[in-house]
Amino acid sequence: MRGKEKKNWNTAAVVKQLLFTVVIMANGLAMLAQSNSSSVPGVYSLYGVSEVASQLWLKEDGSFEFFFSYGAVDRTGKGRWTVNATDSGRLVLNSETRPSRDFALTASSKTKDRLVTIKINDPNTAVLPFVLARLHTTTGVVEKRADSKGYITVPLQSINKIEIALELCADRFSVFVPQNSQDNFFEFGFEPWIAEVFFNNITLQKTAGGLKGYHPLLEGSEFIYEKAGK
Secondary structure (H helix, E strand, C coil), X not given: CCHHHHCCHHHXXXXXXXXXXXXXXXXXXXXXXXXXXXXXXXXXXXXXXXXXXXXXXXXXXXXXXXXXXXXXXXXXXXXXXXXXXXXXXXXXXXXXXXXXXXEEEEEEECCCCCEEEEEEECCCHHHHHHEEEEEEECCEEEEEECCXXXXXXXXXXXXXXXXXXXXXXXXXXXXXXXXXXXXXXEXXXXXXXXXXXXXXXXXXXXXXXXXEEEECCEEEEEEEEEECCC
16 A cells, blocks of 8 residues: 555544444444343444454344445445354354456457557546556566556466456456457456455454454454444
């Protein structure tokens, strides 16, 4: 992340978390918070991670909503939570199956340019400079970020594979293998789910004050989530 984007991250994260909490309360959080603290449903806030705001709303119907904010990045997720059949104090969270790619290849062609060109299209041009591509060539890997207009260019060479990611939510690269080895122009767009957070058997252990365990976007397994209204 760049220096100017780090400014006031802490304050921004707190404000976003408060706003998210207000929205949830408007949808019935007040009733959940007054329920028995030993029950699972409720809103849980990530505790002890600086500059990060993250909440998990476990609903009575077995569904959940997730919120994450870090600087300029806001991400959400949803899915279903269940209680582990062999351990009543352990929860398992899952989303629908994540699509294989976060970008769509919308066009590719051979041009007369002496360049390999990747063009990223999106109405929100502010995010274009945060697209990172890795071009696998016959001589090695070239890594380059898009410019303000969404262009990435390198000298003309044979491209074996393209890996592309949005750095604002780069928990994985989307991989493309050119169908025509002569193509040197590739146009991409974002898939609608690119910023969505997907849960795959994320486990959390119930504690006296909330939950403890994994976070889908952070490394480690000992994160603490405090329950609202406990």
